Amino acid sequence: MKKMGLIAATAAMTVGLSVNASAADTLAAVKERGFVQCGVTTGVPGYSNPDDKGNWKGMDVDVCRGIAAATLGDASKVKYIPLNAKERFTALQSGEIDVLSRVTTWTLTRDSSLGLNFAGVTYYDGQGFLINKNLGVKSALELDGASMCIQSGTTTELNAADYFRENKMQFEPVVFDTADQTVKGFEAGRCDVLTSDQSQLYALRIKLSNPNSAMILPEIISKEPLGPVVRQGDDAWFNVVKWSLFAMINAEELGLTSKNIDGKKNSKNPNIARFVGAEGIKGTGLGLADNWAYNIVKQVGNYGEAFDRNLGMNSPLKIERGLNALWNKGGLQYAPPIR
Amino acid sequence: MSSDANKSPSASQKTRFWHDPAKRAILFQSLLVIAVLGFVGMIVQNTLHNLESRGITTGFAFLSQEAGFGIIQSLIDYSESSSYGRTFFVGLLNTLLVSVLGIIAATLLGFIMGIARLSNNWLISKVASAYVEIFRNIPLLIQIFFWYFAVLRALPSPRQSLEPIENIFINVRGLYMPEPIYGDGFGWVVAAFFIAVVAVFFISRWSKKRQDETGQRFPMLWTAAGLIIGLPLLVYWVMGSPLTWEAPVLKGFNFRGGMTIIPELAALWVALTIYTAAFIAEIVRSGIEAVSHGQTEAASALGLNRGKVLRLVVVPQAVRVIIPPLTSQYLNLIKNSSLATAIGYPDLVSVFAGTTLNQTGQAIEVIFMTMLVYLTLSLLVSAFMNWFNTRMALVER
Numbered sequence A: 001m002k003k004m005g006l007i008a009a010t011a012a013m014t015v016g017l018s019v020n021a022s023a024a025d026t027l028a029a030v031k032e033r034g035f036v037q038c039g040v041t042t043g044v045p046g047y048s049n050p051d052d053k054g055n056w057k058g059m060d061v062d063v064c065r066g067i068a069a070a071t072l073g074d075a076s077k078v079k080y081i082p083l084n085a086k087e088r089f090t091a092l093q094s095g096e097i098d099v100l101s102r103v104t105t106w107t108l109t110r111d112s113s114l115g116l117n118f119a120g121v122t123y124y125d126g127q128g129f130l131i132n133k134n135l136g137v138k139s140a141l142e143l144d145g146a147s148m149c150i151q152s153g154t155t156t157e158l159n160a161a162d163y164f165r166e167n168k169m170q171f172e173p174v175v176f177d178t179a180d181q182t183v184k185g186f187e188a189g190r191c192d193v194l195t196s197d198q199s200q201l202y203a204l205r206i207k208l209s210n211p212n213s214a215m216i217l218p219e220i221i222s223k224e225p226l227g228p229v230v231r232q233g234d235d236a237w238f239n240v241v242k243w244s245l246f247a248m249i250n251a252e253e254l255g256l257t258s259k260n261i262d263g264k265k266n267s268k269n270p271n272i273a274r275f276v277g278a279e280g281i282k283g284t285g286l287g288l289a290d291n292w293a294y295n296i297v298k299q300v301g302n303y304g305e306a307f308d309r310n311l312g313m314n315s316p317l318k319i320e321r322g323l324n325a326l327w328n329k330g331g332l333q334y335a336p337p338i339r
Numbered sequence B: 001m002s003s004d005a006n007k008s009p010s011a012s013q014k015t016r017f018w019h020d021p022a023k024r025a026i027l028f029q030s031l032l033v034i035a036v037l038g039f040v041g042m043i044v045q046n047t048l049h050n051l052e053s054r055g056i057t058t059g060f061a062f063l064s065q066e067a068g069f070g071i072i073q074s075l076i077d078y079s080e081s082s083s084y085g086r087t088f089f090v091g092l093l094n095t096l097l098v099s100v101l102g103i104i105a106a107t108l109l110g111f112i113m114g115i116a117r118l119s120n121n122w123l124i125s126k127v128a129s130a131y132v133e134i135f136r137n138i139p140l141l142i143q144i145f146f147w148y149f150a151v152l153r154a155l156p157s158p159r160q161s162l163e164p165i166e167n168i169f170i171n172v173r174g175l176y177m178p179e180p181i182y183g184d185g186f187g188w189v190v191a192a193f194f195i196a197v198v199a200v201f202f203i204s205r206w207s208k209k210r211q212d213e214t215g216q217r218f219p220m221l222w223t224a225a226g227l228i229i230g231l232p233l234l235v236y237w238v239m240g241s242p243l244t245w246e247a248p249v250l251k252g253f254n255f256r257g258g259m260t261i262i263p264e265l266a267a268l269w270v271a272l273t274i275y276t277a278a279f280i281a282e283i284v285r286s287g288i289e290a291v292s293h294g295q296t297e298a299a300s301a302l303g304l305n306r307g308k309v310l311r312l313v314v315v316p317q318a319v320r321v322i323i324p325p326l327t328s329q330y331l332n333l334i335k336n337s338s339l340a341t342a343i344g345y346p347d348l349v350s351v352f353a354g355t356t357l358n359q360t361g362q363a364i365e366v367i368f369m370t371m372l373v374y375l376t377l378s379l380l381v382s383a384f385m386n387w388f389n390t391r392m393a394l395v396e397r
């Protein structure tokens, strides 16, 4: 059935591409429509997953909410479109979504040949392996001959092949369409190993009926910078998405949180004054309201808050900040200044 | 026009060509064809231009790039360093494999169930109709998931494999069998087989002719079976058994060596077979019921026994009714095999329209090629079945 979606999207894309050449103005379209269409996963806890009331929650979801807060002044004005790995780029190219915020790795091929642009990095990740504890394996180098459950249409598929080839090992790839099926295949014992971006392994592990039966191997075999993606050729929208993410990171650096930002509206600190839109260029360049960055932090929170809530210590995943700490705290998260 | 026709009704020679309906039709049809072609050309042109201006790579150059991903089952040599073009053929052959297996098994099961539904035995006919009603009415995708996950859960891990027959192992990774290793002289065995087939062909022509002329029947079935099985066996024995088997052995995570049927193939095959056979059973039942009862009675009155009535009178007529709808079931099965992607069987849609499409991003080219494959396969099957149908059709004298 997924295939029908893909074919339909391709058909839509062919039709769309054959009539309209002008680069669409996504920002204007979003403002007119009144909500942002955001492509997310079909369900990876911590990144994008509907809670028991059907509200989407997660790090990637918070990026979408930040964009909605910046453009529309209301973080709840988002329509989430769940996509599996195979469908995601076609959905973006065909205009079905405005932004793809779905654990998507920034690679040369994707950036240069799909007509897409990556707007930054929400999470620095790397590929890892989840295995059944009772196999007694301690390192990925002991995996020669193993079967691996992999999700189709991911960088994971390629990295696994590279890694095993490089280490002269063999493996049997069992490739599924969605995260759910991949997990089920692993649970049913079809594979010895489930491989994916390491943070998603933590997330998928809590989906297992017995999470303690599985463990994550220490090796990380690739670089997976995950970030939001937009269509190439619409620079205004590209800027909006890019700076929405930068605002969240800058807010953490400036110590602005959803709780304290109201009290800092009249701050004498020039960086904060510019941030909340009291001074400086405000929203003019981006075509947004002057308080666009304030809205993001007030309604969604800063990068650190979003991280802790979804992936970090206040979440079931308990992932360390690691590479995703701010640059001045030993990590890689660094955003250009708002001024 | 009407005035024209009134003035010179006999001057049809001189009618202007736009007054001649036949010529006018040709003109309009050519205009239409030109317009349609022009429109298609414009769409293609425009699409290419827009793809380029949006920075999306186009063309078929990707087919020769290295694929870089693994595929679990391939009927031809394939490795991570093979090209994207090769992934197309790997996927295509896997699609053909499951389709052919599915068509054979569904036909057999469908015929058995269809005939069983007409059985006078209450139990048999009820079992057959329950089968048809259940499996025809559950969506195929759900059946595929059922067979896949239900079967997976029931099977043991590689280290606790079942070994029903020596050197054949069943576990959650699949069915492992010894692989035949052909020694010197095995070619002769194969040759003997083909010689037997050819011989059977000629003997059957001769026996038919003889029956037409003299009315004597020849035990064709037994002769054929004896020749086709016996001759190769004899040669095999004469050549000193030129065939050995390489058994699979448990090593590390799993068995190595031998031949494997992966659970994805097994589940898809079973699901496609059971689902399609339910429809075929109905087609067979209605085909047989379409032969009027008078025919059966007339045949019995001639003194033919039950088996011969079926074989000589009922089946040949039923087959004519059965073949056209059977063709559409075959086409459905081929197209339904693309649901493979849901359980990770590496068919064309999963490998080529899935992974290859995603890694290269060339959706339009890849989907175009994939659609062309299904179209071609469907047309080939239809053509074959039409040919078969004309052969079986009533020869009216």
Ligand SMILES: N[C@@H](CCC(=O)N[C@@H](CS)C(=O)NCC(=O)O)C(=O)O
Residues within 6 Å of the ligand: A040, A041, A042, A043, A044, A083, A084, A085, A102, A103, A104, A105, A151, A153, A154, A155, A156, A177, A178, A179, A182, A196, A197, A200, A224, A226
């Ligand atoms: N970062 C990788 C992998 C992303 C990915 O799709 N990961 C899987 C984890 S198994 C996932 O999130 N699947 C969720 C879904 O398909 O809805 C990529 O961009 O190719």
